[in-house]
Amino acid sequence: MAARSVRLPDIGEGVAEAEVTAWHVKVGDLVREDQPLADVMTDKATVEIPSPVTGKVVALGAEPGTRVPVGSELVRLEVDGEGGSAGIEVAPEIAAAQGAESGRTPAELQPAAEGLEPPQPAPRKEAPPTSPTPAPARPAAAPVRPAVAPPAGPPRAPGEKPIASPAVRRRALEGGIDLRRLRGTGPAGRITHDDLDAYLAAGESEALGQPAGMRPRIGVEEVKVVGLRRRIAENMADAKRRVAHFSYVEEVDVTALEELRGALNARHGESRTRLTLIPFLVRALVRTLPDFPQMNALYDDEASIVLRHEGVHVGIATQTPNGLMVPVLRHAEARDLWDVAAELKRVADAARSGVAARDELSGSTISITSLGALGGIATTPVVNRPEVAIIGVNKQVMRPVWRDGTFVPRLMMNLSSSFDHRVVDGYDAARFIQAIKALLETPTLLFMDA
Template sequence: MARYEFKLPDIGEGIAEAEIVAWHVKVGDTIAEDQQIADMMTDKATVEMESPVAGKVIELAGEVGDQVPIGSVLAVIETEGADRAAGPAEDSKDERSLGDGAVEPTPEQAEEFPVTKVIEEAGTARSEPVEELSSISTAEEKGSPSTGSGRMGGGAHVLASPAVRARARDLGVDLSQVKTASDRVRHSDLDAYLLYNGGTVSSRPAAPRKDETIKVVGLRRKIAENMAEANRRIQHFTLVEEYDVSALEETRAMMNQDRGSNPKLTLLPFLITALARGLAEWPMLNATFDDEAMVITRHGSVQMGVATQTANGLMVATIREAQSRSVWELASEIARLSEAARTGKATRDELGGATFTISSLGPMGGVASTPVVNPPQVAIVAVNKIEEKLVPVDGEIEVRKRMNLSLSCDHRVVDGWDAASFMQTLRGFIENPLRLLS
């Protein structure tokens, strides 16, 4: 038998070390050639490490969350034959992914991509089973015949999830007495029942949740480090402006009705188009800043970063040459990048190189926000939720759809006048959508 030392290869230009985000083997395991042994993270890409030999694992370098220098021994494997060691560049497939976790789409894409809840445990991910609805008799649940005269009638079977049934049981509520417009009783129906019958319902306090200890590793740690560095080095200021998106929403709805094989349009492709055209007029916002060399680079093309919330944390995928794409092409690219992220197939190139970033929380976007600039970029815009408001139009009061955009800038590079001028330029595109399509 012989010892084979598998050394961490050079997995990226300028990378000195990588973080262990998951072990797929343990000491004592017998593994096959090309079997995955670990996931290593560098920057925002996860690289799968595969063993170039078959044998028995006798040593592993560290635990999840530890940093391993490039060229150092990652694992020692007992094999048949003479002793040898794997050099830094030997036998390692450079397969980059986002990791194993499922990805939530941006809220703007909620209709296209259903949300999957993921629970992380020691670098792995599993989907949490969804509670199944059950049809039960409330009379049976309470152990006595029902005397209710509600929607279901006495002794009828009520459709409700286990969580709703448990809550109703704790509150002493007969589910057959709870009215609902749908085919099952929901938490909101219980809330409404309690609101109008609060004086007759006795509730018991919910049991406290157990404390959790979560080790900050992988992407979550990178996000924490990047945000701390951004706040430390960048002098932020935020400008919020309100826009009338009534015409834009009408245009979007009309185009979706006759989209053919094209993907369904969300608001995001239109906003990216408006931003790309606005940045052409105000290039100081489409820039990167090397604050060590004190050099600002104003970019001629727009590499649009789209912030996406995932099960593991926020990631920014990059739409290349956004200024040259139509709204349909942008919608397709957003869908492609989201799918790549969701399945863990996004490449390093797709996760870097942005010159400006847009972040959207869709319907949950709040009234205003203060997004954090992602260095070396100098600006980022956050999309807030659309609200219907009563506004004066030509002397009449109308109901209009209004939305705020929140622009954060690096004040070392961008002046307030430039930021305000850029936001007014956006108004000309957002409130006149035909200009976006010409």
């Protein structure tokens, strides 16, 4: 048998490390050639590492959530044959892990990895027999006191002090138990150790006579933050720490826009991609951003440079089974309404199914986020750094609106937007959103050149 080391390959240009997000095998498994061994992630792209040979897994190089450099050992396999990689030195940490499972020391494991027999341990000398010493007699076990639940009933009346010995009070204090919530079974209602035992064994709700459905749940589930979820957490924390956020919320009447959207879907819904509100908002951004170039920009705060882009590359915040991703609609300025809708659907589906390429998840210059029907009244989106602006779409609600001396029903929606105050002034942000509002409230302007 020979040892074969499977190392983290060079996943892409400029990638120096990757995070192990999941293992598909465990120590002792037999794996076939091309069978998936592990998932690793870098730059929001998850890559599957296959086995190059058939063999048996003898060691794993990292726990899920660990970042490992390119070229480091991921898996050690035991394969048929001699020579080749059989002489690879066992890493100390892997040898220690193997030793913990087999009960052998790293020194004993090293020759085994090289195809040699481990040194035989020196025979142990038998200790001379000694005369048996009688074991000391154990004291008789104290009788177990049955747990008697305190009588069911409401807590003590206000001002009524519980009666208990100092020892019982000390136990209650150490256990965080409020004695006023117990009724004692001792003389004159004294709370005894048995009452405390029954209270702890039965739980507070049962001891007070409450139904099982109202008993407190004390379980705690430990969930390790790894992979994309950890990357999202790091990016959000970095954005909140480095971006000077401010938000601006504006109410928009989308009655005419929704009538136009419904008419277009009714006419072309079977032959073209169904339109949502987002393609119209993208169209409004394309028409508005030339007058507000500071919004379609990336801020390199380390070099103090703002990069204003002519092309409009819209990031669309998308919820996926693995967490929040931002696939990118590139060159929205060169697409018509249905092309925007089709491309949005394609990149969002790719993100949700986990097949989006790296360039489809990076390079946006401004972002849109929407919770759809769950959008609520207003939100405070987090700027997708290094961008400087993000537009948030909220829920549409039919409301009475005062117009021309009377109330009329109108479909209303809020735009909740956030900006980086380091490079965007509040006055410009308000003018920017007002310009988008004017286009959405008069949707024919979206398709006029003048």
